[in-house]
Amino acid sequence: MAEVVIVTDAEAAGRLAADAILRRFARIDQPVLGVATGSTPLTTYRALASAGADLSGVRCFALDEYVGLPEGHPESYRAVLDREAVEPLGLDPALLAVPDASPATLASAGERYEAAITAAGGVDVQLLGIGTDGHIGFNEPGSSLASRTRVKTLTTQTREDNARFFDSIDQVPLHCLTQGLGTIRDARHLVLLAFGANKAAAVAAAVEGPVSSGVPGSLIQLHPSVTVLVDEAAASELQHADYYRLAYANKPEWQEL
Ligand code: GLP
Numbered sequence: 649m650a651e652v653v654i655v656t657d658a659e660a661a662g663r664l665a666a667d668a669i670l671r672r673f674a675r676i677d678q679p680v681l682g683v684a685t686g687s688t689p690l691t692t693y694r695a696l697a698s699a700g701a702d703l704s705g706v707r708c709f710a711l712d713e714y715v716g717l718p719e720g721h722p723e724s725y726r727a728v729l730d731r732e733a734v735e736p737l738g739l740d741p742a743l744l745a746v747p748d749a750s751p752a753t754l755a756s757a758g759e760r761y762e763a764a765i766t767a768a769g770g771v772d773v774q775l776l777g778i779g780t781d782g783h784i785g786f787n788e789p790g791s792s793l794a795s796r797t798r799v800k801t802l803t804t805q806t807r808e809d810n811a812r813f814f815d816s817i818d819q820v821p822l823h824c825l826t827q828g829l830g831t832i833r834d835a836r837h838l839v840l841l842a843f844g845a846n847k848a849a850a851v852a853a854a855v856e857g858p859v860s861s862g863v864p865g866s867l868i869q870l871h872p873s874v875t876v877l878v879d880e881a882a883a884s885e886l887q888h889a890d891y892y893r894l895a896y897a898n899k900p901e902w903q904e905l
Pocket of ligand 1 (some may be wrong): 684685686687688689711712776777778779780783784785786806810
């Protein structure tokens with residue numbers, strides 16, 4: 649099962665996530681980080697930046713990208729990641745790959761992205777947020793648990809959730825390119841973060857509900873190495889919260905996050 653750690657706030661989660669990433673990367677020659685967008689991973693990026701580690705050789709793969717935004721649009725995930733991860737962490741922009749949403753070559757974008765991840769040796773640590781409808785990446789409910797990078801249609805709920813980054817919901821693209829659930833499952837370690845009461849139902853369904861394409865985040869139950877970092881509000885619907893606290897408080901020294 650996933651290791652579930654209930655922390656006081658997003659800052660504490662960010663520090664734990666950064667620590668887990670840096671400890672794993674210390675053992676790897678050419679580490680590969682799976683980066684995520686949204687507000688959730690920001691504290692992890694901040695903690696990584698303040699750790700002061702040299703991350704200039706780290707190769708990064710984004711989970712997803714909007715389709716239909718003009719190149720350079722400030723809310724394209726390429727632009728968001730350049731701003732929120734590449735610059736503050738001192739990553740090499742040339743080593744950040746984002747699914748290529750260029751209209752002319754969209755049909756082959758998924759296949760090309762999968763090939764690039766494989767050529768890089770796979771993802772060592774994949775950061776994940778979770779949507780209020782349980783999506784990870786942009787794998788909306790109903791996504792095959794075996795899916796690979798492809799074009800998806802966003803749900804109205806996701807577009808409403810993400811409208812805060814745009815002037816109105818009409819400007820939120822309807823389509824995206826996203827790593828599939830099968831792609832995400834291939835990463836060697838997953839770190840799923842969630843904060844706030846509006847994520848509580850999705851977290852409980854992903855961690856403790858049945859494994860189902862109806863809750864794409866439940867994919868984590870099929871993965872042998874997962875850390876879930878949640879604040880009290882996001883943990884509030886977990887049935888086994890006391891057990892997770894007990895396990896974490898008595899965690900053996902040698903067991904890593
Ligand atoms: C978007 C992203 C997801 C992210 C989700 C939650 O849909 N594609 O990767 O997990 O939003 O966003 P936030 O972290 O802002 O709640």
